[in-house]
Amino acid sequence: MxxxxxxxxxxxxxxxxxxxxxxxxxxxxxxxxxxxxxxxxxxxxxxxxxxxxxxxxxxxxxxxxxxxxxxxxxxxxxTEDKRVPRNRATVILVIDVSLSMKATDVEPTRLAAAQDAAKSFADGLTPGINLGLVAFAGTASVLVSPTTNREATKVAIDNLQLSERTATGEAIFTSLQSIETLAAVLGGSDQAPPARIVLLSDGKQTVPENPDDPRGGFTAARQAKEKDVPISTISFGTSYGKVEIEDERIPVPVDDPSLREIASLSGGSFFTASSLEELRDVYDTLEEQIGFETTRGDxxxxxxxxxxxxxxxxxxxxxxxxxxxx
Incomplete structure (x- = not known):
């Protein structure tokens, strides 16, 4: 000492x-x-x-x-380091709802398992955190603006619907806009609480094809870094996942490299999960990282x-x- x-x-x-x-x-x-x-x-x-x-x-x-x-x-x-619950913070939970999420390599499906774990994550966050929900496929939508009302978020999670294509960059840009909107409501960026994006996806970005495009995932991750909003990415699924589209079984392996790069570019963390149990473990880790802060105490x-x-x-x-x- x-x-x-x-x-x-x-x-x-x-x-x-x-x-x-x-x-x-x-x-x-x-x-x-x-x-x-x-x-x-x-x-x-x-x-x-x-x-x-x-x-x-x-x-x-x-x-x-x-x-x-x-x-x-x-x-x-x-004095010593003490972990105390955060009184103010913003978390945007981003969930991929592209068609690949109906793969059954994770029982019962990737999406169903993601919904189950996401609701547990919402319940486990400390009460002072504002939690928002963004869903994305070919486009991204804010389903729930950041709020401490966990029930609203869980209802929206239950009602997620699958759609075509994957626009990871749009999901990140939309999340950043939601964070900025909350900051404006709270009185400006100087008073805004710390924010983080938690992005769960299983596939490669398809819209646009190049992640370095102005609306691509890597570009969005760099902007998140500039705004001091780290992105924790979760690669969910397996390398042997398949979905049936128009009587054709199409391989939909997870895309670890791009999600790892998004986390790295934004200053966040990268996780993998190939089952519901592993996904819950990831969310438990994130709850600890996000929900608590370390301060010097008596x-x-x-x-x-x-x-x-x-x-x-x-x-x-x-x-x-x-x-x-x-």
């Missing part, structure tokens, strides 16, 4: 006083021992007090010294408790062993 982790580190200088007290105690004990050896009639002492307190008599003093050490540290104001209470317990034990032992206070 460094001095920067104390609010009043100068109180640690009191430990020098404690050290001086220990040295004084040792000196007094040695002087007393010398006087005892010089003037005591040992034969008479054995008859009067055959059993004398040994080193155990020093325990009360030792406990009192420990109490002073603990109190000194407590007065110095130690950590003096344990030291105060140790000081009180040590001082109390020292006083009790002094009365029991020596019938007087140290």
């Amino acid at each position: 460094s001095l920067s982790q104390f609010t009043s580190p100068w109180w640690l200088l009191f430990l020098l006083v404690v050290a001086a007290l220990v040295a004084g105690y040792v000196w007094v004990q040695r002087q007393r021992h010398k006087h005892t050896l010089r003037f005591t009639n040992f034969a008479l002492l054995e008859k009067v007090a055959p059993s004398r307190p040994g080193r155990i008599r020093h325990i009360p003093a030792l406990l009192m010294v420990l109490a002073l050490v603990f109190f000194s540290v407590a007065l110095a104001g130690p 950590a003096s209470r344990p030291w105060l408790v140790l000081g009180v317990l040590s001082a109390t034990a020292g006083l009790i032992l002094a009365l029991v062993l020596r019938q007087r206070l140290p």
Whole structure:
């Protein structure tokens, strides 16, 4: 623990006083021992007090010294990192509803599993977070503007409908616009809460084909980085997924590389999930990352408790062993 982790580190200088007290105690004990050896009639002492307190008599003093050490540290104001729920934050949950999401490589289907996990994610977020919902296929739509009303979001998740094509870039641009709208309502970007986009998809962007296009996913991710909005991407599905379209089974493998790149360009995190259980684990991790923040908080209470317990034990032992206070 460094001095920067104390609010009043100068109180640690009191430990020098404690050290001086220990040295004084040792000196007094040695002087007393010398006087005892010089003037005591040992034969008479054995008859009067055959059993004398040994080193155990020093325990009360030792406990009192420990109490002073603990109190000194407590007065110095130690601090520690504490995880506390966020009071304000904005999260846009983005779900891919392209036709590939009806693949059954994830039971019962990719979309059904995504809906189940998304509702659990909504329930698990801390109450102070504004949660919005964006669905995308060939276009992107804000189904629920950022709100603390979880029921509205869960109802919208239940009503997701599949459609053709995949416009990942449009989904990100739409999410950024929703975040900016909330910031304007709250009084400007300077007062806006921190924001993050959580994007779940299974396939490669098809509209436009080039992710570096002005409306492409990579371009949108770079803009998210400029706006300090990290994107956590979730690649959901397997490499062997297939869907049946017009009596033809079409392979729809997940596209990890592009989703990983979007997360990297935006300063976010990339996750993979190939089952409902894995997806729930991913969302649990995101809930911890998004719903809580780390702050420096007071950590003096344990030291105060140790000081009180040590001082109390020292006083009790002094009365029991020596019938007087140290």
